[in-house]
Amino acid sequence: MNSSLRKVALVGGSGHLGPSILQALQSDPTTFDVTVISRHSSQALFPPSTKVLRVSDDYPPDEMVSAFRGHDAVVLSLNFAAEFQHHSALVDASIEAGVKRLIPSVWAGRIDVAEAREIFPLAAVKYGVLEYVRRRAVECEGWSWTSVSTGLFSDLCLETNFYGLDPSTHTAKIWGDGTAKFSATTHDSIGLAVAAILKSHPAETKNKDVYISSFDISLNDLLAAYKSATGVSDWTINTGDVDEGIEEAKRVHATSSDVMEKMRAMGLLGLLVGLKEGLGADFTAAGVVDNEMLGVPRGDLEQAVVRALKK
Incomplete structure (x- = not known):
């Protein structure tokens, strides 16, 4: 020390x-x-x-x-x-x-x-x-x-449905094919x-x-964890194109006069920047993660979802 x-x-x-x-x-x-x-x-x-x-x-x-x-x-x-x-x-x-x-x-x-x-x-x-x-x-x-x-701050994102998965209505927005991983x-x-x-x-x-990264996850991983945690396997899935979503969110943020609408657009950009290929959002795949050096353990995604649902 x-x-x-x-x-x-x-x-x-x-x-x-x-x-x-x-x-x-x-x-x-x-x-x-x-x-x-x-x-x-x-x-x-x-x-x-x-x-x-x-x-x-x-x-x-x-x-x-x-x-x-x-x-x-x-x-x-x-x-x-x-x-x-x-x-x-x-x-x-x-x-x-x-x-x-x-x-x-x-x-x-x-x-x-x-x-x-x-x-x-x-x-x-x-x-x-x-x-x-x-x-x-x-x-x-x-x-x-x-x-x-x-x-992303995992706890906050789960508690606020930031990822676009709503356990109360069992609906999910999956961008792209849902396999892009982010930390x-x-x-x-x-x-x-x-x-x-x-x-x-x-x-x-x-x-x-x-x-550091507790989870390197995809939207499909999150959906599977939510299905398991809620015991509901039949979710309504909406899809979207990542690049189109980015352009629309940028347009809204730049032109809207509604503060809440601008904030939602900014939040969506924060999610989609992690889903766009080639930007290194998956720290482990990019070879930069330092969990081992610092002795920081990885998390259990399903347990994290369960904890968020109890709040």
Whole structure:
């Protein structure tokens, strides 16, 4: 273990992902000393033993430098609005505070693939975030980063029917022939990966993007898991062409004045970019997956579906 990365500041300890990162770090108290950095206006609740430092809602640079000072690592788990408004300033604050390692708020898919960024605008945003981090690492000796690429957030996608499979009506939208595989990762696995990076693999992951995946799955795999979990084998199947779906979703996102319609189009682009051939969305097939190095186990898809159905 490299004890130099023991003291960790977590920005964004609530929301969808933050609690799982916090739990993974707090589950190893002999290794990690964790402080959650939370905005004054936040109503988030944390486990009773959690050290919480409150800062102003707009993350003022002087406050953030003070909040980060004395920590070995900073983990950023921000929503999209905060990433757009504050991420670069938080990166700079971690550098000024003397932090050794930053895990930026990337948590994405194959943003390194130019065509994926062209299809899915949020991938381009994430790429810009990471490019800034890379530039700062070149300029700042003693400061480093590790980004974590997760593919889709498996838990959230299952709970929101993001994949287009609706267990309440037993209907499914299958794009293409349903066999294209893409990677998705559970929140718990993401937390385990962060802990492993900071505890056991700081050297191997220095200034690198690591890839983790709980599942490398297709829509057909998901449909089979849902059929098994629900006990219903007769589902209504609708089909669609991936390329046509991408073009229509891009048109809607570019022209619609309805906010919810634009958001649905953006979500669909996030799914279809993983189904388009040649973009490396299946981390294992692309040869980039780092689960073994980090000791992050693979998941059981049917069990994950069952858990989602119980929520």
